[in-house]
Amino acid sequence: MICGADEAGRGPVIGPLVVAAVMVEDDLSLRELGVRDSKLLSPARREELYDRIMDMARVETSVAAPEEIDARGEGSLNELEVQHFAAVIDRLAPHKVYVDAADVVAERFGQNICALLHCRPEMVSCHRADTIYPVVSAASIIAKVMRDRAVRSICEELGEEVGSGYPTDPVTKAFLERWTRDHGDLPPHTRRSWVTARKIHSMCKVTKLDNWMEIP
Numbered sequence: 744m745i746c747g748a749d750e751a752g753r754g755p756v757i758g759p760l761v762v763a764a765v766m767v768e769d770d771l772s773l774r775e776l777g778v779r780d781s782k783l784l785s786p787a788r789r790e791e792l793y794d795r796i797m798d799m800a801r802v803e804t805s806v807a808a809p810e811e812i813d814a815r816g817e818g819s820l821n822e823l824e825v826q827h828f829a830a831v832i833d834r835l836a837p838h839k840v841y842v843d844a845a846d847v848v849a850e851r852f853g854q855n856i857c858a859l860l861h862c863r864p865e866m867v868s869c870h871r872a873d874t875i876y877p878v879v880s881a882a883s884i885i886a887k888v889m890r891d892r893a894v895r896s897i898c899e900e901l902g903e904e905v906g907s908g909y910p911t912d913p914v915t916k917a918f919l920e921r922w923t924r925d926h927g928d929l930p931p932h933t934r935r936s937w938v939t940a941r942k943i944h945s946m947c948k949v950t951k952l953d954n955w956m957e958i959p
Contacts, residue, residue, distance in 0.1 A: 744768060746837035746864070747878030748828050751781065751886035753820065753845065755908035756937040757915060757930075758894045760807040762824065763885035764831035764840075765878055767800045773877040780873040780880055781887035793888040796881045803831040804889060813936040821846050822855075829859035836862040841879050843872040897932050905930075910939040923947045 748764040767773060778796070781789055796802065805827040815823050824845050832840055846852035853868025869875070873883040894908050903922070906914030916939070922930040923943050933940050 744835075744837045744839075745770065745878055746832060746835050746840040747842070747872070747876055747880070747882040748832055748840060749843040749873050749879050749883040749886055750824060750827075750845070751883065751890040752908070753824070754910070755915075756910045756919070756934050756939045757809075757905055757908035757932055758890065758897060759809065759932075760812060760824070760827070761886045761890045761893070762805045762807075762827040762831055763882045763889065764803045764828075764835055765796060765800045765881040765885060766802075766835045766837050767878060767881075770877040772799055773881050778877050778880040778884060781883040784884070786891065789884050789888050789891075792881075792884050796885060800881065801835055802885055803834045804885065805830045806889070806893075809932055809934045812934050821852065825852065825855045826859065829856050832856065832864070833859075833861050837864045839865040839867070841867045841869075841872050841876045843879055843883070844868045844870050901930060910937065916943075919943050920946075 744766050746764055746766040748762065750760060750762045752758060752760040776792065776795055778792060784792070807823060807827055812823065828842060842853060842856065844852040849869045853866040857866050872879040894905065898905050903918060904914060905918045906912040908915055910916065919929065919933065919940065920943055924947055927947065929935055929940055929944055
């Protein structure tokens, strides 16, 4: 049994980080399905492939909410990812696992995952694994669709469009600034430890102070 693991949502300021692992006997069925790195697929195609993958493979997922990401303290995001990668891989106990390395040193990322595993698979950890191994491509699709659904759920909960959740998204940045200005605090589901969030929150405090000082 071979397994692929990948994540979606490492960089956003809004919403969760999702880690997924997909296990199959071999990747022939995934190749025939035409799986690719999720970033190269349209949202509609990802949704279609998500259902097909769920039908043909064993799938495990793990979600790190913004609160968990913020609570990591001095720990790096890589260390948090290692924990979630290990959790989903352990549940599947594959013979061989391919992971898309988040660490700049790909081998170290795999070694750190192995140190937390109870199972003992052969580990292949490399950069851009989601473009090389179909089983990792499949995991990237599962993670991305789950992350997109989570963001849509946030939009419905807050009654506003929050964009993709990435700091570089103008819609996301405008939403954060507007919500924080109107409510006096960052919106729910925001990674408060992110630089973008801290800057917007600080700007809101300064604006409120300026407005108060202008009152005769």
